[in-house]
Amino acid sequence: MEKIVVVTGANSGIGLALCHRLLSEDGQLRLCLACRNMKRAEAARAALLVTHSGARVDLLHLDVGSVQSVLSAAEELKARYHRVDFLYLNAGIMPNPTVDIRAFFKGLFSRNVINMFATAEGLLTQQDQLNSDGLQEVFATNLFGHFLLIRELEPLLCQPGHTSRLVWTSSSNARRSAFSIQDIQHRCGKEPYSSSKYASDMLSMALNKHKNEQGLFSSVVCPGLVMTNLTYGILPSFFWTLIMPFMWLIRIFTNTFTLTPYNGAEALHWLFLQKPESLDPRAKYHSLTSGLGTNYTEPRRMDLDDEMTEVFFSKLLELEREVRRNLSKKTADSEHYQQYLNEIQ
Numbered sequence: 001m002e003k004i005v006v007v008t009g010a011n012s013g014i015g016l017a018l019c020h021r022l023l024s025e026d027g028q029l030r031l032c033l034a035c036r037n038m039k040r041a042e043a044a045r046a047a048l049l050v051t052h053s054g055a056r057v058d059l060l061h062l063d064v065g066s067v068q069s070v071l072s073a074a075e076e077l078k079a080r081y082h083r084v085d086f087l088y089l090n091a092g093i094m095p096n097p098t099v100d101i102r103a104f105f106k107g108l109f110s111r112n113v114i115n116m117f118a119t120a121e122g123l124l125t126q127q128d129q130l131n132s133d134g135l136q137e138v139f140a141t142n143l144f145g146h147f148l149l150i151r152e153l154e155p156l157l158c159q160p161g162h163t164s165r166l167v168w169t170s171s172s173n174a175r176r177s178a179f180s181i182q183d184i185q186h187r188c189g190k191e192p193y194s195s196s197k198y199a200s201d202m203l204s205m206a207l208n209k210h211k212n213e214q215g216l217f218s219s220v221v222c223p224g225l226v227m228t229n230l231t232y233g234i235l236p237s238f239f240w241t242l243i244m245p246f247m248w249l250i251r252i253f254t255n256t257f258t259l260t261p262y263n264g265a266e267a268l269h270w271l272f273l274q275k276p277e278s279l280d281p282r283a284k285y286h287s288l289t290s291g292l293g294t295n296y297t298e299p300r301r302m303d304l305d306d307e308m309t310e311v312f313f314s315k316l317l318e319l320e321r322e323v324r325r326n327l328s329k330k331t332a333d334s335e336h337y338q339q340y341l342n343e344i345q
């Protein structure tokens with residue numbers, strides 16, 4: 001049976017590598033690249049068709065950081081497809097990152113060095129801002145836009161007698177101490193990325209609890225450290241060129257330096273081949289690469305609190321109601337204004 005797979009942020013990095021891998025895996029696939037920039041989406045589609053001529057690759061405009069765009073994209077998906085088998089929630093941002101160089105050198109000579117390279121704990125901060133919906137941008141893009149998309153697509157994802165899958169591209173940088181249940185959007189802290197990724201881990205578990213009965217299963221992935229537009233944005237490019245030989249050297253000591261998007265997509269691809277009942281809802285599936293370059297997937301237990309996960313899920317549902325209320329108010333206001341303009345003409 002033809003599988004319908006939607007990938008957000010599919011035009012570059014891990015998302016694009018995943019698309020290549022899925023097309024090589026399954027010739028029957030119907031792939032939908034959900035991207036915010038249609039020029040980049042078209043270029044990605046053309047690249048996929050060079051190696052997979054005749055493949056069915058659709059494009060969809062989706063800015064996960066905009067409520068209106070998510071709602072329109074969901075409408076379009078519902079008009080195009082009668083179900084969605086896999087939804088890869090992969091789009092993500094890390095705006096204005098800063099590396100704490102002192103912490104890096106301190107960590108380099110400590111016993112925590114491997115963990116520091118694997119998780120970037122204590123090394124990275126970001127500067128976030130409000131978007132036009134009044135939400136924190138990192139939260140809105142990495143988490144809330146995807147949550148809203150899932151809610152809108154429930155008719156395509158929860159079908160009787162059929163299972164559908166969600167796969168989140170989370171991170172080893174997801175950390176419980178970066179997340180606050182009193183500040184789910186991370187308005188106050190300096191680690192919005194870490195907070196948003198921890199939030200996706202919790203949301204995945206909550207969705208399993210509430211939606212497995214309706215045939216919807218969610219999993220979380222860490223792709224390892226991958227050289228993509230996101231990571232190239234962390235340090236100046238000459239610096240990356242300079243330290244690249246060391247990065248390949250470090251790979252001998254840590255299996256989390258997957259480095260290429262192909263390797264990083266390993267666990268995302270592996271999950272495509274698994275039966276959902278065989279998966280652990282509390283596990284994060286890590287893409288790993290050995291020193292000799294062999295790729296494999298390893299589940300690792302996530303640090304999650306059941307009670308906080310439930311509270312978080314209700315807070316998201318409440319925020320969804322608020323966002324929808326604001327949107328209908330905005331629409332009503334602009335309709336009244338239009339009516340007024342028509343009347344005075």
Ligand SMILES: NC(=O)C1=CN([C@@H]2O[C@H](COP(=O)(O)OP(=O)(O)OC[C@H]3O[C@@H](n4cnc5c(N)ncnc54)[C@H](OP(=O)(O)O)[C@@H]3O)[C@@H](O)[C@H]2O)C=CC1
Pocket residue numbers: 008009010011012013014015034035036037040062063064065066090091092093141169170171172222223224225226227228229230231
């Ligand atoms: N690289 C790494 O080491 C790691 C990455 N990750 C996660 O992997 C995922 C993919 O990132 P990666 O491949 O590394 O980086 P890239 O920057 O290459 O890919 C990110 C993708 O997300 C898209 N995107 C960003 N914002 C939006 C938006 N508002 N709406 C729609 N699409 C959007 C980008 O589109 P555009 O091209 O238009 O910007 C791009 O296609 C992210 O979630 C990231 O957090 C997790 C752990 C490690």
Ligand SMILES: CC(C)CCC[C@@H](C)[C@H]1CC[C@H]2C3=C(CC[C@]12C)[C@@]1(C)CCC(=O)C[C@@H]1CC3
Pocket residue numbers: 099101104116117118119120123124170171172173224225231234235243
């Ligand atoms: C200062 C330099 C000599 C070396 C700096 C190395 C760091 C830039 C990297 C060490 C661990 C890396 C890491 C990430 C980014 C780059 C490092 C901080 C991520 C945060 C990228 C995005 C993720 O989701 C997880 C990665 C964990 C490891």
